[in-house]
Amino acid sequence: MDIQEVLTLADNLIFASTGKHLDHLQKAILEGTLQGQTYTKIAEDIHSSEGHIRDLGSEIWRIFSKEFGETVNKSNFRAILEKANFYNYSSAIGRDYVTVNNVNICSEVRGAQAQQRGQDRVCLDWGDAPEILTFYGRQEEENCLTEWMIKKCYRLITLLGISGVGKTSLALHCVEPIKSEFHTIIYRSLRFCPSLEEILTHCLEVFSESSIIPPTLDAKLTQLFKYLRQYRCLIILDDVQMLFAPQELAGCYQAGYENYRLFFKQIAEVSHQSCLMLLSSEKPREVAELELEHDTIFSLVLGSLGQASKQILRDQKLRDETEWNELIKRYEGHPLGLKLTAALIQEFFGGCVSEFLQCSPPILCEPLQFRLYQQLERLTTLEMKIINTLAHEDQPLNLSAINHNIQLSYPEFLKGLQSLNLRLFLKKFEQNNIKLFTLDPLLRHFLKHTISSE
Numbered sequence: 151m152d153i154q155e156v157l158t159l160a161d162n163l164i165f166a167s168t169g170k171h172l173d174h175l176q177k178a179i180l181e182g183t184l185q186g187q188t189y190t191k192i193a194e195d196i197h198s199s200e201g202h203i204r205d206l207g208s209e210i211w212r213i214f215s216k217e218f219g220e221t222v223n224k225s226n227f228r229a230i231l232e233k234a235n236f237y238n239y240s241s242a243i244g245r246d247y248v249t250v251n252n253v254n255i256c257s258e259v260r261g262a263q264a265q266q267r268g269q270d271r272v273c274l275d276w277g278d279a280p281e282i283l284t285f286y287g288r289q290e291e292e293n294c295l296t297e298w299m300i301k302k303c304y305r306l307i308t309l310l311g312i313s314g315v316g317k318t319s320l321a322l323h324c325v326e327p328i329k330s331e332f333h334t335i336i337y338r339s340l341r342f343c344p345s346l347e348e349i350l351t352h353c354l355e356v357f358s359e360s361s362i363i364p365p366t367l368d369a370k371l372t373q374l375f376k377y378l379r380q381y382r383c384l385i386i387l388d389d390v391q392m393l394f395a396p397q398e399l400a401g402c403y404q405a406g407y408e409n410y411r412l413f414f415k416q417i418a419e420v421s422h423q424s425c426l427m428l429l430s431s432e433k434p435r436e437v438a439e440l441e442l443e444h445d446t447i448f449s450l451v452l453g454s455l456g457q458a459s460k461q462i463l464r465d466q467k468l469r470d471e472t473e474w475n476e477l478i479k480r481y482e483g484h485p486l487g488l489k490l491t492a493a494l495i496q497e498f499f500g501g502c503v504s505e506f507l508q509c510s511p512p513i514l515c516e517p518l519q520f521r522l523y524q525q526l527e528r529l530t531t532l533e534m535k536i537i538n539t540l541a542h543e544d545q546p547l548n549l550s551a552i553n554h555n556i557q558l559s560y561p562e563f564l565k566g567l568q569s570l571n572l573r574l575f576l577k578k579f580e581q582n583n584i585k586l587f588t589l590d591p592l593l594r595h596f597l598k599h600t601i602s603s604e
């Protein structure tokens with residue numbers, strides 16, 4: 151970082167904390183510090199008294215120490231700012247906030263809040279959200295989510311879909327144009343299973359200026375709901391499926407994580423003006439139940455990317471455009487599957503889609519197989535029995551036809567089917583008032599051609 155970059159970062163931090171930009175004396179102190187000058191020399195250069203410069207210096211270090219949560223002084227100032235910049239700041243540029251120790255200090259907003267508690271800029275805390283570089287299609291889904299968030303003010307929205315179908319991408323992409331509707335937006339992934347307390351603490355750190363976080367879970371919840379009532383906030387929790395125990399029926403929380411269930415329920419039931427968006431490849435059971443009772447809770451299941459998938463193939467400069475529909479059909483318009491496969495076709499088949507499609511047995515690229523394996527590993531033996539039956543059926547089957555092969559008691563069989571449904575592994579049809587089921591085509595392809603041919 152050059153001196154100017156350090157000064158800009160420092161100015162953002164001071165503004166975030168005090169609502170005021172660095173004045174010329176403070177700037178001179180920082181500039182002198184960065185050039186390795188003593189207080190005496192700095193004071194001399196700007197024709198001020200050394201005592202006054204020392205006092206101003208201590209005040210600046212005090213503010214930085216508070217923001218960084220560690221002692222900042224004249225000798226470690228540059229190193230600490232460069233560390234903060236290395237980890238966070240570069241990705242935050244253009245995203246309306248400065249991040250320090252994983253706490254995003256919304257530079258402009260907090261500054262404005264400090265001045266007038268105004269709301270002309272939104273406080274964004276994207277946490278570890280991936281940057282969305284390419285995004286195609288999904289206009290309908292985007293319109294739907296936007297309407298739910300903005301016009302209908304739904305309190306709990308769940309975006310569901312199998313891994314790699316584009317939940318994270320869609321959520322982040324659709325929030326971008328409407329972010330000014332919210333006072334605060336927070337994104338957090340639950341990938342590493344943080345406890346509810348950790349998540350609440352983090353949200354409160356973002357919300358509260360005084361940074362006094364209550365010690366108990368109950369008090370944290372009370373304080374959070376106070377903010378959710380007072381301000382219109384959007385909290386996006388991604389990878390919610392990680393809270394559920396593997397080899398248990400879908401939606402069963404791991405030990406120690408059950409209080410998330412109560413939190414989601416409370417978000418749906420308590421009156422406030424904010425929105426919690428959950429992204430998950432398994433539908434939480436309580437969401438399914440709450441949807442029946444409340445009209446402020448909705449879920450959207452993400453399916454094929456449709457014709458917009460062609461743009462992904464175009465990006466990889468694939469050939470044989472007449473065969474693209476066949477490729478998209480094989481991957482059910484699964485963006486990640488298509489992206490990875492397009493790269494494979496480019497690398498090993500010279501971009502020739504027809505040659506790839508002629509391979510027998512059909513090829514499913516390794517990284518996608520790995521993801522599907524991971525999902526299958528979470529299933530119970532009961533569920534595996536059902537999907538193994540469905541994997542080898544070309545036509546949709548009704549309940550008794552599926553159970554004919556496995557011969558389970560009906561309550562057991564329904565439990566398994568219900569769980570697979572929450573995992574979004576089933577496709578449902580209706581024919582003459584009879585419900586028919588097939589397996590998600592991508593999973594079926596995997597089970598039929600990859601696992602069984604090993």
Ligand SMILES: Nc1ncnc2c1ncn2[C@@H]1O[C@H](COP(=O)(O)OP(=O)(O)O)[C@@H](O)[C@H]1O
Nearest residue numbers: 284285286312313314315316317318319485486
């Ligand atoms: N609409 C889209 N347009 C282009 N690429 C997409 C789209 N949706 C998803 N992708 C790509 O597919 C991959 C998986 O998307 P992601 O949002 O992480 O899926 P999920 O969150 O459902 O697991 C990413 O590499 C992403 O870039």
Ligand SMILES: [Mg+2]
Nearest residue numbers: 317318388389
């Ligand atoms: Mg995701």
